[in-house]
Amino acid sequence: MSEETQTSLCDQWLANLAASGYRVTAPRRAIVELMASSTHALEPLAIYDQGRKDYPGLGLVTVYRTLEKLEELGLVQRVHHHQGCHMYLRAAHGHEHLVLCTRCGHAEYFSGDDIGGLINKVTQSTGFEIREHWLQLFGLCPACKNQ
Numbered sequence: 001m002s003e004e005t006q007t008s009l010c011d012q013w014l015a016n017l018a019a020s021g022y023r024v025t026a027p028r029r030a031i032v033e034l035m036a037s038s039t040h041a042l043e044p045l046a047i048y049d050q051g052r053k054d055y056p057g058l059g060l061v062t063v064y065r066t067l068e069k070l071e072e073l074g075l076v077q078r079v080h081h082h083q084g085c086h087m088y089l090r091a092a093h094g095h096e097h098l099v100l101c102t103r104c105g106h107a108e109y110f111s112g113d114d115i116g117g118l119i120n121k122v123t124q125s126t127g128f129e130i131r132e133h134w135l136q137l138f139g140l141c142p143a144c145k146n147q
């Protein structure tokens, strides 16, 4: 993602928050900036640690509440991980799926999954009418793979 895209995504989120009547204070803004630009799925504690580098007064409760609000607005989403769904990442744009590094949390969305054939097969073998799917891939990112 280019720097320009990150900036505009952050501005978009801030506008979104303001439009929903949310007061964007400096600590909340720090979390928005972090989440809009992060290439990694992050746990609230990691967001707290990173955010405190810019805003030492940042509180953990603010982290949780801001994440909750961002999730409510569909701007961030929880990411499924082996330990549960405690990590957060910017939400997908439209129909995208996630590939997640199990070592460092580096995450990327991809589109163009072609599972029509599989869905037809499952429909035939189970008799279900398939309406949705959820797909997430796990592995090692290029940096972790080469360690």
Ligand SMILES: [Zn+2]
Pocket: 101, 102, 103, 104, 105, 106, 140, 141, 142, 143, 144, 145
């Ligand atoms: Zn990695």
Ligand SMILES: [Zn+2]
Pocket: 095, 096, 097, 113, 133, 135
């Ligand atoms: Zn899909």
